[in-house]
Amino acid sequence: MVEARIPHSLQEALILMSQATYTIVNGATDLLVQKRSWSGTIPKFSQPPLYIRGLKELDYICERSGMLEIGATTSLETILHHPKTPKILQHIILTMASPAIRHQATLSGNIQNASPAGDSLVGLYLLDASIVLHNRHHERVISIQDFIVDVRKTMREADELITKVVLPIDKFSQCAYTKVGPRKTDAIAKVAFGGLIDIENDRIRDIRIAFGAVYKTVLRSRKIEESLMGKDRSAVPEMKHVLLEGYASLIQPIDDQRSNRWYRKTTALNLLEAFLDSISR
Amino acid sequence: MKFQPDIGTPIPRVDAKEKISGAAAYINDIDMPGMLYAKTLRSKMAHGKIIKRHYPTLPEGYAIIDYRHIPGTNIVKAIYEDWQIFPVDEVRYIGEPILLVVGENKDVIIDILEAIEITYEEMEPQFEWIDSVIHYHYEKKHGSRPFADANRIIEHTYETGYQEQAYIEPQGMIGYLDQDKMTLIGSIQCPYYVKNAVLMALGWENERVRVIQAHVGGAFGGKEEYPSLIACQLAMAVIQVNKPVKLIFEREEDIIASTKRHPAQIAMKAAIDSEGHIMALKVHVGIDAGAVIGLSGVVLSRAMIAATGAYTIENLDVTGDVYRTHSVPTGAFRGFGAPQMMFAIEMFMEHIARNLGKEPLAYRMAYVAKQYDLTATSGTFRDPILMQKMIEEAMKRSRYEEKALQYQNLHRYQGIGMSFFLHGCGFTGSGEATTIKAKVRLRREASGVVHILIAAVDMGQGVRTAMRKLVAHMLEVPIDQVIYDLPDTDCVPDSGPTVASRTMMIVGGLVARAAQRLGMEPQIAVEIEETYHQPSEIQWDEARMQGDAYPAYSWGVNVVEVAVDPVTGEVSVVGAWSVYDVGKAIDTLMVRGQADGGLAQGIAYGYLEVMRHHQGKIQQRNLTDYIIPTAADMPPMETYLFDNPYAYGPYGAKGVGELTLVGGAPAIAKAIEMAIKRQITKIPVTPEMIMELMTHGED
Ligand SMILES: Cc1cc2nc3c(=O)[nH]c(=O)nc-3n(C[C@H](O)[C@H](O)[C@H](O)COP(=O)(O)OP(=O)(O)OC[C@H]3O[C@@H](n4cnc5c(N)ncnc54)[C@H](O)[C@@H]3O)c2cc1C
Numbered sequence: 001m002v003e004a005r006i007p008h009s010l011q012e013a014l015i016l017m018s019q020a021t022y023t024i025v026n027g028a029t030d031l032l033v034q035k036r037s038w039s040g041t042i043p044k045f046s047q048p049p050l051y052i053r054g055l056k057e058l059d060y061i062c063e064r065s066g067m068l069e070i071g072a073t074t075s076l077e078t079i080l081h082h083p084k085t086p087k088i089l090q091h092i093i094l095t096m097a098s099p100a101i102r103h104q105a106t107l108s109g110n111i112q113n114a115s116p117a118g119d120s121l122v123g124l125y126l127l128d129a130s131i132v133l134h135n136r137h138h139e140r141v142i143s144i145q146d147f148i149v150d151v152r153k154t155m156r157e158a159d160e161l162i163t164k165v166v167l168p169i170d171k172f173s174q175c176a177y178t179k180v181g182p183r184k185t186d187a188i189a190k191v192a193f194g195g196l197i198d199i200e201n202d203r204i205r206d207i208r209i210a211f212g213a214v215y216k217t218v219l220r221s222r223k224i225e226e227s228l229m230g231k232d233r234s235a236v237p238e239m240k241h242v243l244l245e246g247y248a249s250l251i252q253p254i255d256d257q258r259s260n261r262w263y264r265k266t267t268a269l270n271l272l273e274a275f276l277d278s279i280s281r
Numbered sequence: 282m283k284f285q286p287d288i289g290t291p292i293p294r295v296d297a298k299e300k301i302s303g304a305a306a307y308i309n310d311i312d313m314p315g316m317l318y319a320k321t322l323r324s325k326m327a328h329g330k331i332i333k334r335h336y337p338t339l340p341e342g343y344a345i346i347d348y349r350h351i352p353g354t355n356i357v358k359a360i361y362e363d364w365q366i367f368p369v370d371e372v373r374y375i376g377e378p379i380l381l382v383v384g385e386n387k388d389v390i391i392d393i394l395e396a397i398e399i400t401y402e403e404m405e406p407q408f409e410w411i412d413s414v415i416h417y418h419y420e421k422k423h424g425s426r427p428f429a430d431a432n433r434i435i436e437h438t439y440e441t442g443y444q445e446q447a448y449i450e451p452q453g454m455i456g457y458l459d460q461d462k463m464t465l466i467g468s469i470q471c472p473y474y475v476k477n478a479v480l481m482a483l484g485w486e487n488e489r490v491r492v493i494q495a496h497v498g499g500a501f502g503g504k505e506e507y508p509s510l511i512a513c514q515l516a517m518a519v520i521q522v523n524k525p526v527k528l529i530f531e532r533e534e535d536i537i538a539s540t541k542r543h544p545a546q547i548a549m550k551a552a553i554d555s556e557g558h559i560m561a562l563k564v565h566v567g568i569d570a571g572a573v574i575g576l577s578g579v580v581l582s583r584a585m586i587a588a589t590g591a592y593t594i595e596n597l598d599v600t601g602d603v604y605r606t607h608s609v610p611t612g613a614f615r616g617f618g619a620p621q622m623m624f625a626i627e628m629f630m631e632h633i634a635r636n637l638g639k640e641p642l643a644y645r646m647a648y649v650a651k652q653y654d655l656t657a658t659s660g661t662f663r664d665p666i667l668m669q670k671m672i673e674e675a676m677k678r679s680r681y682e683e684k685a686l687q688y689q690n691l692h693r694y695q696g697i698g699m700s701f702f703l704h705g706c707g708f709t710g711s712g713e714a715t716t717i718k719a720k721v722r723l724r725r726e727a728s729g730v731v732h733i734l735i736a737a738v739d740m741g742q743g744v745r746t747a748m749r750k751l752v753a754h755m756l757e758v759p760i761d762q763v764i765y766d767l768p769d770t771d772c773v774p775d776s777g778p779t780v781a782s783r784t785m786m787i788v789g790g791l792v793a794r795a796a797q798r799l800g801m802e803p804q805i806a807v808e809i810e811e812t813y814h815q816p817s818e819i820q821w822d823e824a825r826m827q828g829d830a831y832p833a834y835s836w837g838v839n840v841v842e843v844a845v846d847p848v849t850g851e852v853s854v855v856g857a858w859s860v861y862d863v864g865k866a867i868d869t870l871m872v873r874g875q876a877d878g879g880l881a882q883g884i885a886y887g888y889l890e891v892m893r894h895h896q897g898k899i900q901q902r903n904l905t906d907y908i909i910p911t912a913a914d915m916p917p918m919e920t921y922l923f924d925n926p927y928a929y930g931p932y933g934a935k936g937v938g939e940l941t942l943v944g945g946a947p948a949i950a951k952a953i954e955m956a957i958k959r960q961i962t963k964i965p966v967t968p969e970m971i972m973e974l975m976t977h978g979e980d
Contacts, residue, residue, distance in 0.1 A: 041391070180849045
């Protein structure tokens with residue numbers, strides 16, 4: 001018999017998780033869709049559900065030691081409106097779902113769901129976010145890039161809860177984000193592109209480029225980014241061809257009911273090109 | 282006479298409060314004592330022979346209902362009678378209902394469904410359009426003979442895809458026995474279609490079947506013929522278990538199994554003389570019926586009759602075929618063949634002009650139909666046609682000329698497109714007089730309260746408000762003195778189905794005549810009946826498709842402005858303007874409601890709504906993948922109405938519901954053509970297609 005639990009504290013949640021394997025239910029905006037069943041019947045969970053969305057101690061967003069910390073049960077809408085939320089993440093959240101869903105959905109849910117089309121992930125990869133996990137005895141911190149290992153696969157152990165996400169405070173002079181969805185709102189990305197750049201005196205101090213929905217996880221190449229570091233912005237046009245080719249060889253989109261491989265790839269590269277053009281301009 | 286505002290002056294909807302507050306009972310809100318649930322087992326195969334059925338032993342109180350429980354005919358009564366209630370030994374499409382499992386507990390029902398094993402022998406499915414079941418042909422004047430003398434022949438083929446009605450409320454119904462009367466309450470458009478289908482399936486006499494409409498959460502044609510299938514199945518179940526049974530579709534089930542708009546391929550050929558005039562058109566319309574023909578023949582004929590759209594062309598040769606394939610059946614959908622045809626003819630006229638190096642707008646204008654012109658089927662446009670003025674108005678409001686000039690010459694990925702169109706109101710030809718024979722009644726009680734007794738269904742379009750307003754206005758009584766309950770076949774006569782843009786013009790016309798007689802009746806408590814009579818000048822030869830296909834036409838002009846993102850191929854709709862002649866609006870705000878919704882659905886058909894099947898399996902199976910527009914996708918819409926009263930419509934009203942959909946797709950497709958400077962022959966024009974055209978296409 002599956003027994004649902006509603007813990008009243010993080011401590012209680014972690015103790016429960018040390019005793020049995022639960023399905024963590026946060027905002028449930030992914031889970032209830034995935035577990036949908038004939039209306040009027042109870043969704044079938046193979047493991048008992050553990051409802052954490054009510055845990056107040058994880059519902060926060062604040063600056064601490066020069067970093068932005070976002071608790072696991074904080075809603076996307078709360079994150080959207082916080083003054084310290086990095087621009088890129090604001091842009092992204094605005095393209096996610098609809099306001100009603102955003103009040104319910106969480107960032108930790110989007111991360112653990114680990115969909116190739118999970119929108120926040122593009123921002124988290126660009127910002128080098130860290131994921132903080134707790135079990136009853138330990139805490140560990142993993143970079144988002146290491147945390148997500150494959151389509152719907154993460155490093156989380158069964159007894160671990162994502163407790164917070166840690167981001168650097170925004171320092172980028174320019175940010176670009178485009179989500180290409182089948183309509184203007186409430187839609188799943190066919191392609192997503194994000195770019196961050198920090199320029200001082202025409203010199204590129206930092207540049208980061210990421211693609212969503214064209215690979216099993218978010219695609220980001222530090223090697224290609226490094227080739228641009230320290231360059232003068234005027235050098236970008238002559239590097240463009242090589243950069244485009246570099247990403248073209250990495251992008252591996254799929255054909256599905258929402259779009260096709262050729263379009264996804266072409267559009268991803270077009271978006272990159274537009275971003276590169278905006279640097280030299 | 283009291284002062285009365287013009288009939289068109291908007292009033293609040295009579296059911297607004299009930300619906301907004303949640304008080305209105307939709308079918309899934311209704312529960313009955315002892316009620317059981319039913320769920321359908323569906324074919325997973327596009328074409329197969331059923332070799333063996335293994336049914337598990339059923340717990341007490343559970344039942345499996347299949348073809349063996351049909352007391353009458355195993356056919357759903359529709360126009361072409363090939364729709365089986367349950368298959369006997371062959372399945373013909375994925376999603377075809379094979380049986381129902383009925384019982385009290387939904388989880389147990391699921392367990393039973395999972396324990397049922399159907400063994401098939403796979404048969405070759407047919408997805409090519411080769412099995413023509415219905416073929417039609419008609420000609421106008423010299424038919425295709427002028428092609429022999431043509432200076433030039435221009436031809437293009439146009440393709441349109443599926444469209445899903447995407448009503449908010451999925452299909453659903455409850456059946457029960459009231460003494461020995463089979464009673465069905467449902468989310469339906471046509472109470473009498475359901476009743477007649479159940480009568481035939483059961484083989485019972487007329488008095489023993491009763492159909493009642495629940496509040497309907499949208500239909501768009503999807504609840505025209507399809508609910509008859511569910512009703513027949515449910516009736517079998519009710520007889521078997523002798524308890525009320527509820528059958529409600531889940532969204533995905535509804536999408537994979539219920540009817541959608543027919544995909545079409547329309548080949549157009551024009552004979553052009555030495556001055557660039559069109560001498561004749563040759564048109565072939567092919568539509569995909571899926572595995573069941575049903576009313577596809579009527580969809581085909583309505584498309585063919587609309588072959589020249591809002592234009593007059595002297596000579597015509599029009600053929601068409603309904604193809605049967607092993608895919609989901611297609612059926613009724615707002616527009617009924619016209620959206621496919623309007624897209625083809627509107628694009629073709631544009632493309633002829635461009636191929637000839639002529640200015641498209643001026644070229645098209647020269648062919649716009651005028652009063653007393655012969656229609657495509659050699660009937661006569663008897664009533665005034667205001668298109669010239671309407672087009673001018675649309676151009677002025679949208680600043681069409683200025684924008685078109687600018688967008689044509691600049692490569693700024695902006696475009697503006699304009700479509701001209703018409704829509705025939707009511708059933709085709711003599712259908713109203715020979716098949717439907719609409720009957721309406723008004724009953725006045727001693728208290729002065731008047732009951733409107735008709736079978737027309739309010740599915741959100743506002744017909745309950747409009748009819749009550751009409752009668753109240755004519756009798757000069759307050760609207761709350763006029764009652765119009767949800768139709769119940771035991772209480773109302775058969776005024777026909779709620780389809781074909783006929784409800785206000787035809788049914789409302791009869792109601793208005795009855796109201797007029799009632800107004801003159803000295804006795805207070807009295808009942809008045811009116812029956813439809815075809816205006817004598819309307820003549821139609823069904824077999825040859827010649828004569829007046831419709832008693833009247835509504836007309837329209839849509840202008841749509843877009844911006845295309847050259848980086849992603851995404852389209853933004855930035856403006857939409859419409860001008861309509863619907864005779865006379867019984868409520869201008871309700872007409873605007875139809876106009877906004879219809880145009881959104883029409884535009885989306887043109888650029889957004891993608892549905893395809895792969896080997897018979899629908900790929901976009903829920904509203905995450907089947908994309909309909911949100912408010913953010915649609916621009917503010919401006920709508921202008923021209924009065925042009927029709928003699929037999931109430932206060933001059935003609936059809937509204939379908940007209941507002943049919944011009945959207947060509948208008949946006951033309952706008953996108955202008956923006957990307959590529960020729961478009963296929964809808965929906967997706968970003969994928971735009972990117973492909975921009976990369977590889979020709980001007
Ligand atoms: C209508 C609609 C529109 C949507 N639009 C978008 C969109 O535009 N972009 C997008 O990316 N997504 C979209 N989604 C998906 C979803 O809303 C997001 O992924 C959301 O961020 C999930 O958060 P949640 O709290 O609801 O997750 P839940 O559904 O509660 O959980 C998701 C997964 O994460 C696990 N999990 C949740 N919290 C934790 C935790 N603290 N520790 C460990 N595991 C945890 C759960 O066990 C589950 O496996 C949409 C969903 C809907 C219903």
